[in-house]
Amino acid sequence: MSAQIRATPAEFDVARYRADFPILAERIHGKPLVYLDNGASSQRPTAVLDAERRYAEHMHANVHRGVHTLSQRATDAFEGARERVRVFLNARSSREIIFTRGTTEAINLVAQSYARPKLAPGDEILITWLEHHANIVPWQMVAAATGAKLVVAPINRRGELELEAFARLLGERTRLVATAHVSNALGTVLPVKEIVALAHARNIPVLLDGAQAVPHTAVDVRALDCDFYAFSAHKMYGPTGIGVLYGRESLLEAMPPWQGGGDMILSVSFTGTTYNELPHKFEAGTPHMGGAVGLAAAIDYIDGIGLERIAAYEHGLLEYATERLGTIEGLELVGTARDKASLVSFTLKGVHPHDLGTILDQSGIAIRTGHHCAMPVMEYFGVPATARASFAFYNTRAEIDVLVEAVAAAKTLFG
Amino acid sequence: MDLKDLYRDVILDHNRKPRNLGRLAPPARSARGHNPLCGDQLTVYADVDGGVLREVKFEGTGCAISVASASLMTDAVRGKTTAQAEALFGEIHDLLTRQGAEAPASLGKLAALSGVREFPARVKCASLCWHTLRAALAAEAAPVSTE
Numbered sequence: 001m002s003a004q005i006r007a008t009p010a011e012f013d014v015a016r017y018r019a020d021f022p023i024l025a026e027r028i029h030g031k032p033l034v035y036l037d038n039g040a041s042s043q044r045p046t047a048v049l050d051a052e053r054r055y056a057e058h059m060h061a062n063v064h065r066g067v068h069t070l071s072q073r074a075t076d077a078f079e080g081a082r083e084r085v086r087v088f089l090n091a092r093s094s095r096e097i098i099f100t101r102g103t104t105e106a107i108n109l110v111a112q113s114y115a116r117p118k119l120a121p122g123d124e125i126l127i128t129w130l131e132h133h134a135n136i137v138p139w140q141m142v143a144a145a146t147g148a149k150l151v152v153a154p155i156n157r158r159g160e161l162e163l164e165a166f167a168r169l170l171g172e173r174t175r176l177v178a179t180a181h182v183s184n185a186l187g188t189v190l191p192v193k194e195i196v197a198l199a200h201a202r203n204i205p206v207l208l209d210g211a212q213a214v215p216h217t218a219v220d221v222r223a224l225d226c227d228f229y230a231f232s233a234h235k236m237y238g239p240t241g242i243g244v245l246y247g248r249e250s251l252l253e254a255m256p257p258w259q260g261g262g263d264m265i266l267s268v269s270f271t272g273t274t275y276n277e278l279p280h281k282f283e284a285g286t287p288h289m290g291g292a293v294g295l296a297a298a299i300d301y302i303d304g305i306g307l308e309r310i311a312a313y314e315h316g317l318l319e320y321a322t323e324r325l326g327t328i329e330g331l332e333l334v335g336t337a338r339d340k341a342s343l344v345s346f347t348l349k350g351v352h353p354h355d356l357g358t359i360l361d362q363s364g365i366a367i368r369t370g371h372h373c374a375m376p377v378m379e380y381f382g383v384p385a386t387a388r389a390s391f392a393f394y395n396t397r398a399e400i401d402v403l404v405e406a407v408a409a410a411k412t413l414f415g
Numbered sequence: 416m417d418l419k420d421l422y423r424d425v426i427l428d429h430n431r432k433p434r435n436l437g438r439l440a441p442p443a444r445s446a447r448g449h450n451p452l453c454g455d456q457l458t459v460y461a462d463v464d465g466g467v468l469r470e471v472k473f474e475g476t477g478c479a480i481s482v483a484s485a486s487l488m489t490d491a492v493r494g495k496t497t498a499q500a501e502a503l504f505g506e507i508h509d510l511l512t513r514q515g516a517e518a519p520a521s522l523g524k525l526a527a528l529s530g531v532r533e534f535p536a537r538v539k540c541a542s543l544c545w546h547t548l549r550a551a552l553a554a555e556a557a558p559v560s561t562e
Contacts, residue, residue: 352479352482354455354480354540355480362418370452371454385454
């Protein structure tokens, strides 16, 4: 078991895994695709594509409604996927697993259903300087509606959370902490266990935005002891349009529904409506069943490789990319946290990230350029944008070599 | 597609050494342009007198295409009437979006932007400054009226 955990790149059969992802055989501008934009959206293996197709071909009908066979199959597939997610997160009950469109919708659900009814003028929501806009704007919206205040914990020049300052910002009026598990712009892994412990010492619940964490690290919501955990399937080799909100059952029970409609009710009359039980109370309308099935298949796929092995291999890629890119004069890494997921955000002197993005694309390399939906982070580092290469376990050192060569060529072009 | 079609020497030169960088004080007209997709931000200033753009400057941050385009634009429209600038806007728009369109001789150095249309994701970078100039000119084209 421990040998598996300490897997070295040599033991990691990346060629075999690459063959599982049909899109990796694409050629872009005549060059082999080098896909380094996994932080924005990862690719899907055949196992996921097949599961989605199998669902559509053999199981699809509406869920929780029909007495006919297909409706039962669809319901079984959908609820089976929920149970798979429960196991993946080690949640106590599948009643705690709410399917959403993605991380963004999950956070908005908590903002509108948990926070908004509770917040009074002067109350505070504590976030960090590292957040994605999806973990900023929903809180600004409830703050504007309730008179509550958004408080932002600072970071340092490495892009790490200042934990002591964070602790000092937890106050009498703090009603909720909402923070990334892993920063999307910089890759910083936040000390979420410490964050939860500090907040819970003051009886403040914690929401973790796990969008960037789930593809790289095993998440155990009981070990983390967080109150809400949000993530998307499409950043962990699953389909788009489906994500998850984990919520502590006692909190979810007490929350009013967010959206009204079918499936979230037990009975409706014009004099009043009885809401359905968890988790259906929060799933109004026909859900994305095929997506949920795809997500379950992605979890199976990841588990088949092992997140510890994935993390070890990706860490090797990160070290290699950091070292190789460091040899390029004028290249500056943005975000150098000691605990970092496998992505590199950087600027190149004399070459704007967008020009770099276009130039790399001509070499078949897909990276993200821009503010990464984290404009405050960019502002903190005094840059309008960065280039970001984010790695998955199907990337290779050879691909990093291609990246490094193309970055060097861009520098030459711009002289 | 060749990168040198996009990043021609004229573009690289105007990116490295942007012309007419700076600001003009009111009553010169100005407008801010923003491309939220890439974070490009620029402000265009135009000193208009008797319907003629006497001086045009810009400042901001952006990629090589957006900086070079703004630099080339400010050179091109200085001394032109607002109507001529508007006509040039139309020609640039065609150049950036119409496949196979020949660059008219009237465009001069601006023709260097013709490679951009092969890179659809970058058309907005090149057109941002033109939209911003237009906004600056429109801002005071409708003078405050007490009628």
